[in-house]
Amino acid sequence: MRAVSHLQLDPVSVRRASRRPRTSVFWLSLPLAVTVGLVFLLPLTGLLPDAGQNLDATRQPPGFLDGGAWAHPLGTDKLGQDVLTQFVSAGRLTIVIGLVGALVAIVPGTLLGVLAGYFRGWVDRVISVLINAQLALPFILVALAIIANRGSSLPVLFLVLALTGWAVCARVTRSATLAVRERQFVFGLRAAGASETRIVLRHILPNLAGTIVALGTLQVGTAILVESALSFLGLGVVPPRASWGSMLASGQDELSQAWWIAFFPGLAITLLVLLVNLLGDALLTHHDPRKRRR
Amino acid sequence: MRGAGAPHPRTSEPENPVLVVGDLVVEHRNRSTGEVFRAVDHVSLSIAPGASVAVVGESGSGKTTLAMAATGLGARGTGDIRLLGHSLSTIGRRELRRLRPEVQVVFQDPHGSLDPRQSVRSGLRELRALQPRRTSWIEDAELLGRVRLAPEILDRYPHQLSGGQAQRVCIARALLMRPRLIVADEPTSGLDVSVQADVLALLQEIRASTGAALLMISHDLAVVRSLCAEVHVMYRGQVVEAGPCEQVFVAPVHEYTRELLAAMPGARWRSRR
């Protein structure tokens, strides 16, 4: 029966399933997946050079440059540690921070945005004031103030990422919720005796899912950039932990002698964030019917 | 399972009206400018069980606001609304939720009335979960048969349905609740002309077989005339004329009603006949 009904689909559905965003989403996700896979699986293969210090081979250039050796494909730092090995393990932390950092911003942001948009009234007024307050503050200062106060650690970093990221997400989900709650099916459900909680959880949220996923993707990029800036200033990830951002911090002192230490992590951040932003844009276009029509 | 057209278990006396609206006023405030707009201006009406009542008027005349307020789904406004004998101003939240299935609404935009993320089947399943006792009288396939849809429709999502199909699904969903009152808010104006008559005939048939009252909101006098016995003409939030259809249409008293009748397609031909 299922097969038959699919054959009978009318032309409307065929027209609506626009093909391009879907393929671009795939082609953007692929390199991201490969990057994540490499960073997490490469250490397991045993192919990476030894992570230890070697004071006989300090500041060696990468293998493809003059004076470099392929034993250290991306060169070594001032203690003779292999840059590639550091790069891979720092990449793991960067990706984890990007994902968790997006999550801690998206979850409260979505929650508050949906509450404000759905229930309106004083709930909306309070949340809107908070959103505007957050958006009207230079976030880096808020971050600096918190870190100055609490010191730098991963929990503080996530707190900063949550505090600086939730408002954008809340604003978008609020206006999306405003649009969905006025749809007639919501009234129909209410007429059938559905509770407000049920309507929000089972109907409003699923209808916002696409937007939320797109926002979350963009937020991953933001989180990685914020993390790299803070770690660069010594206020985010600090030794003994390392992220691409903190590698930039150690590369800063070596710029004149060993520029490659800072070059590769920075390039990696740029490309990763670029891919994530492209993916987020593609997803957003895909889920925004207003944009899709163009 | 009870057969088609199972009679309602009456909880109140049959002669008690299903809906009484007394002196209703609903105002909208524009949030950015702060201007107040009176959408419904001192309107009263009453619907007897099984009756078919129409509210006509041009768009923006307050018809939909009236319907939403009267069913307790939209802005309340001031004035007394009694739904099956319960006053909406004093009713508790729980009681209101119990009362709601008695009134079902069929909206103008059938695609907007269905959650785009739910197939027809899971939508019906949810309604059954919400009102298990009320909805156990009929199977999905038979229900769809009542609105003349094939059971294959069950596995489709709203965007895979044509407008007419979607509107039939909406009517089926309303019918499933066995309401005492069906509010149809411009149920055909979003549809192709070819399916409009079918949908109207369906509404009429359901009213006749279930004994539900019908409150028809429309700007289309032909639709109203074919379906309803009583009509209220709304103009700028006020009811300017009300009475049995034949009387209002044959001998309109208010100037606005006359204008409406004159603007009807084929009006001249009809009056000559």
Place this chain on the structure above:
Amino acid sequence: MKASTVRRVGGRLASLFASLLIALSLAFVLGRLSGDPTTTILGPMAPPEQRAALRHELGLDLPLVVQYLDYLKGVLTGDLGQSLQFYQSNTSMIADRLPYTLQLVAAGMSLALLVGVPLGVLAATREGTRWDRAASTLALLGQSVPVFWFGMMLVVLFAVKLGWLPAGQSGTPKHLVLPALTMSVYPMAHIARLTRASMSEALAEPYIDSARARGIAGWRIVWRHAFKNAMMPILTIVVLQTGILLSGAVAVEYVYSWPGLGQLALQAIQFRDFPLVQAIVVFGALVFVLLNLLVDLVHSIVDPRVR
């Protein structure tokens, strides 16, 4: 002015005021939570009597509400407290450093406008072509790159390898080139994307077609009609980005050892000089809110509808 305009402007003012109050309160609370400043000043070994005396001197023995009101009064009169580290008034230190940051922001923002706007126009007028894709990708790249890293690589290339430009410090126009270029990257990308979006929206309007049909020259349509539509969003972004950069240029200033506000904030954090951090936060919030207000005022003057 109409009643609705008054209402709207009033609402915006109230909202901005609320934002400011929240920022000020946050800074105050964080300041109180940052531990005993007497330890920072006198060291951990100081005798309790000495600490109590200092606490009295700093007003820390007063009830919190009184301290809070004192603090708000200070903000109103331009007194942002004393630095623990420099024994100077925070206000005067901020005033000393501000010109450097302003110089950097002004140069960076001018550059961003000079490049970003043409880039956006190029993309919008050739929508869908290779030019559009190249310009759009470049803009997105600018929003994806950690700008301070871009600055570091500029240093490697132009200062270390080629030796054309100085790598740090300030003073001559030559010193300004690399920092300003670095500073301009993000706003440039933002402006380019925004210009493209609002211009392509305008170019799709029916009145553009009718202008074309009337035989008005292509470039005239682009600048006189479509660009007008993009002006307000660009202006908004320029003003708001200025607010962000004024306080958010920390990383760029750090890369180039630029003696601006960002460096001051960083020093304050490293020495746990919380009054100074708090003062900079308050200053940044004030500037930001004032700029927001400016944008709103310009909006309501230029565009009588406003949304």
